[in-house]
Amino acid sequence: MNSFSKTKANFTLIIISKLLIAALLIGLLSSFLAISLKQSTEYFEKAFFLKAEGNWIYLLFFPTIGLTLIYFLRQYLFKQKANKGITEIFDVTQSKSKNLPLYKIPSHFINGLLTVVFGGSTGIEVSTVVATAAIGNTAQRKEKVLSRYKTELICAGITAGITILFGSPIAGLLFSAEVITKKINRVFITTNGIALMVALAILSILDEKPLFHVAITTWHLKAIPYFIVLGLLAGLHSVYLTKSVLFFKSLFRQQSHWQKILFGGVILSICLILYPELYGDGYHAIESIFSESGQVITSTLTLIGIILLKPLITSATLVAGGDGGVFAPSLFIGAFLGFLTATLLNTFFATDVIVINFVILGMSAVLSASIHAPFTALFLVCGMIADYTLFFPLLLVCFVAKYAAKMVFPYNVYNYSATQ
Structure with missing residues (x-):
């Protein structure tokens, strides 16, 4: 081997070593x-929700307080950027040339936490995804030789974050592949595999x-025809969710921050007083269905009201400055x-279908339709x-x-603006 070949081999070894260390970190x-x-x-969502359950007056103020805190943090701490x-x-x-600035990590962490804790009707999933993506992006910026692997390292952070949130390593990997990069190569498999294993180890510990x-x-x-019906309904409702978010964002694009906060706070308070199940990420309400087989909710009109209002209250939360997305x-x-x-x-129709199965299938179906990622939705719900x-x-x-x-509508909330 001549000197040039040795130098090239050593350089390649250095890059591989740095890539593996970066993925681990x-x-x-x-x-x-x-x-x-x-x-x-x-912890905090449970504490705040229990307080609000005991006295509905809190629901009048919690959403506006949360949105106001987020506004001031963005104005005076996070460079006035939404x-x-x-x-x-x-x-x-x-x-x-573009990069995720380092402040995105504390920004999404704090704002995601405040949004959900004070009743904002989203979840921390998107906050986690962007914050962990910023970690991956920062790593490649620190080592210039890794700049060509920016996407793979960003995905490594996201894979670890999703794996932790839902306890599903396959869902974490698939989300990065299906939604973020849409391509897989050896570097992606290596870096994301390492990040995934680290996340699994932490979950185990x-x-x-x-x-x-x-x-x-x-x-x-015999239930397959009914599963298909549920899938069709889920697809239609996901379009309703997507169009609600896009419509509200377009409607309030020219409004001031305070107008948005006032609008969001009022909508949130009214909806939460009517249906406390809509508070925060809503996982407490899903848990009530699982633990009590849904007996806690007996009115069909209540169920319809919750299903129809959720996209609207989510849209109002996001328009008013809440941090989150359509995952939860x-x-x-x-x-x-x-x-x-x-x-x-x-x-x-006296079909005698298993109710709990439909609850789980519905979760996966609407998520699949909302983010256009069926395998991610499947493994994520199985992991949950x-x-x-x-x-x-x-x-x-x-x-x-x-x-x-x-x-019905070929776009989702992630790709709509990029394709118009």
């Missing part, structure tokens, strides 16, 4: 950020439990849509319940929902 930092945000949000969510990541990965405790028994072939809202809508569909089928019994029905409804949604 990104996985570690992203995992700690995700677990910190997840546990902090769960968080744009996952579209920020698309802008960065599609450009060689902390003994994190599945987000929902559900007992799935079986499913029946999609899961919430899907759970209640599945529950309503199964209830109506059993009540009026730590059960793969419904794998094939989930696969079916995810694809039915996605393509039903795309036939």
Whole structure:
């Protein structure tokens, strides 16, 4: 081997070593950020919601307080720049010169936490995705030789973050592949695989439990036509969610920050007083369906009201400056849509379908249609319940929902602005 070949081999070895170390550090930092945000949000959201449940007066003030705090933080701490969510990541990965600034990490962490804790009807998933993406982006900026792998390292942070949030490594990997990069190469597999393993190790050490405790028994072939019906309904409702978010953003684009905060605060307070289930990420309401088989909600009109208002209250939260996206809202809508569909089928058509199965299928179907990522939705929901019994029905409804949604409206909230 001549001197040139030796130099080239040594240079390649240096790059590989730095890439592996970067992936390890990104996985570690992203995992700690995700677990910190997840546990902090769960603790404070529960405390604030219990206070609001005991006295509805709190619901008049909590949303406006949260949105106001976020506004002042953005104005005086985070360079007066609004968080744009996952579209920020698309802008960065599609450009060689653009980067996610370091302040995006505390900005999304704090604002995501405040949004959900004070009743904003979103979740911390998008906040986690952007913050962990910023960690991956920062790593490649520190080492110039890694700049060509910017997208892969950004995805490594996201993979670790999603894995921590939902306890599903496959969902974390698929989300990065299906939604963010849409291409897989050896560097992607290596870096994201390392970040994923780090996240799994942390989950194991902390003994994190599945987000929902559900007992799935079986499913029946005779229910397949009803699964398809649920998939179609989920696809249509995801379009309603997407168009609601886009409409509200367009409607209030020229309004002042205070007008948006006032509008969002009023809408949130009214909706939360009517339906406390809409508070925050809504996982407490989904848990009530699982733990009590939905008996806590007996009125069909209540279910319809919750399903119809969720996209509106989510849109109002985002327009008013709340940090978040459509992840948690999609899961919430899907759970209640599945529950309503199964209830109506059993009540009026004597189908005897398994209600709890429809709740889970609905969660996956609406998420799949909302983000156009059926495999991510499938494995994410399986990870949330730590059960793969419904794998094939989930696969079916995810694809039915996605393509039903795309036939009606080919865009989602992530790619609409980029394609217009």
